[in-house]
Amino acid sequence: MNRDRYDLPLTTASDRAAAHYRDGVDCMLSAWHGAEDAFDKAIAEDPGFALAHIGRARLHQLNMEGSKARAVAAQARELAASATPREKSHVEIMAAAIESKPKLAVTGAEAHLEEYPRDAQVLSILLGAFGLYAFSGRPDHDAAKLAICERHARHYGEDWWFVSYLGWSHTEAGNLSTGRTLSERAMGLRSANANAAHGLSHAMFEQGDMEPGRNFLSQWMPAHDRQSFLHGHLAWHVALTLLDDGDLDGALAIYEQHIKPANRPYPPLNIFTDGASLLWRLALAGQTGLEPHWRDIASYGENYFPQAGAHFADVHFALATAMTGSDALEARLAQLEARAADGKLLPGQAAIDLCRGIRAFAEGDNAEAIRLLEPAISELTRIGGSHAQRELWEDTLIVAYLRAGRGEAAASRISARLDRRPSARDEAWSRAAQEVAAPRN
CATH class of the missing domain: 1.25.40 (Serine Threonine Protein Phosphatase 5, Tetratricopeptide repeat)
Structure with missing residues (x-):
């Protein structure tokens, strides 16, 4: 019997299909371009290979091709009827994630891994930002x-x-x-x-x-390969280092060359959140002339994330629409309030307060931004993402403190962060905070 790279049996009689499937999984696990082609080739060699279908469905999901993802996942379910118990369980878990049933997918994955701990794809969907x-x-x-x-x-x-x-x-x-x-x-x-x-x-x-x-x-x-789905996000990391060094023009060039929406082959969630967050950081640092970029990223967000539901996208939607003055932000907040009332907003009130705090900040109401952001920061991890991505909201709170003349509050937060890691940008903010807090004659 054919096996995957982790020595788990594969229900396919085609050696070529199994080889293509292993290549596809390796591309997914290494975030390397080529997974789509590899799974398509595996399916062509063996149209009844359930795991190749569910792998392809997962890629459709990442690219926000929802109807395709669900259709291919349904086909994988049918094909898995003749597969091994491990493969049937694998397909059900991946399908649950694709069908927006995250709690079912999580509990299924945890149980599955107790019996099949080397099913790396199942473990992988639990991990990461x-x-x-x-x-x-x-x-x-x-x-x-x-x-x-x-x-x-x-x-x-x-x-x-x-x-x-x-x-x-x-x-x-x-x-x-x-x-x-x-x-x-x-x-x-x-x-x-x-x-x-x-x-x-x-x-x-x-x-x-x-x-x-x-x-x-x-x-x-x-x-x-620049078509690999993490390429734009890794460029975003380069931009963060340039921002820390005070090179705003260099960071903006990274945005224009690698991140801004321009038929890029990256998952829409990456494009939107990387783009909105980098523009916001540039604005905090004093970069001007960003208005065309803000309109561009706001339009992208309204196209790909027209309704509340993906809460990490929702909080970034607030960044873009607050900076463009779009009425869409008020509509999104109403949707978030409705989801919170129904118990469907997983981060709870924190997500709403982050959005409202961002709007207040963009409108120049620093006192209101501080009132909303201070308590929400303590719940910030609930929105997901990484520490580096979430730091944006703390940055905003620090700038709100400075603009409100609250240098001691800014200095306290900056000091705590400098204890965690040295940063040229935080050191510059620390000097600004000390100037704001200094007694005046």
């Missing part, structure tokens, strides 16, 4: 990711994918030295691995090694 744990609304999702990795670590050893995500999980849980060491080890095991490069970039960012992080990505990214 956009995984099921991160978007569950729970405040301890970073700890949950690390816990499940450590629970199953003995089954993976030095597997390049697993070491990548073990390192990432340690970094996001605050174990920066361990996270960086593991991410560097993963890069040594397989350099053609954007997930490891991404994890290492986060570790360097959290440790304040901005220039080394920029140098690493500048040397590594030329070998990375």
Whole structure:
């Protein structure tokens, strides 16, 4: 019987289909271009191969091709009737995620991994900044990711994918030295691995090694296919290091060349959230002339995320529409309030307060922005994403403090962050806070 790279049986008699499927899975696990083509070839070799269909459905989902994703997942379910119990369970879990049934997918995945711990694709959907744990609304999702990795670590050893995500999980849980060491080890095991490069970039960012992080990505990214779905996000990481260095023009150039909506082959959630957050950071830092970019990213958000539901997109929707003055923000807030009343807004009131705080800040009402953002920051992890992505809201609160003349409050928050990691930008803000707080004669 054919097997996958983790030695799990595959219900296909075609050696070629199995080989293409293994290639597709490796491309997905390394965030490398080619998974779509590999799964399509596997299906062409064996149209009855259920796992190839569900892998293709997952890619449709990531690209926000919802109807295609659900149709292919339904087909995979039918085909899995003649597959092994492990494959049937795998298909059901992935289909639940595709059909927007995250709680079912999470409980199914956790149970599945107790019996089949080396089913890496099932483990992978729980992990990462956009995984099921991160978007569950729970405040301890970073700890949950690390816990499940450590629970199953003995089954993976030095597997390049697993070491990548073990390192990432340690970094996001605050174990920066361990996270960086593991991410560097993963890069040594397989350099053609954007997930490891991404994890290492986060570790360097959290440790304040901005220039080394920029140098690493500048040397590594030329070998990375620009069609791979993490390429734009890794460029976003380069832009963050330029922002920290005060190079606003360089960061804006990164946005224009790699991130802004322009028929890019990246998942819409990445394009929208990276674009809106980078523009907001540039605005906080004093960059002018961003109005055309704001209109562009707001239009993109209204096209791909027209209704509330994807809460990480919703809080970024607030950034874009607050800066353009669009009436769409008020409509989105009403939708979020309705979802909260029905218990469907997983991050709860925090997501709404973050949106309202952003609007107040954009309107110049710093006192109201502070009133809304201060309590929401304590619940910030509930929106998902990474520490680096969520830091934007704390940045906004610091600037609101400074603009409101509350230098001591700004200095306290900046000091806490400098204790966590050194940052040239935070040091500049610290000096500004001290000037604001200084007694005047």
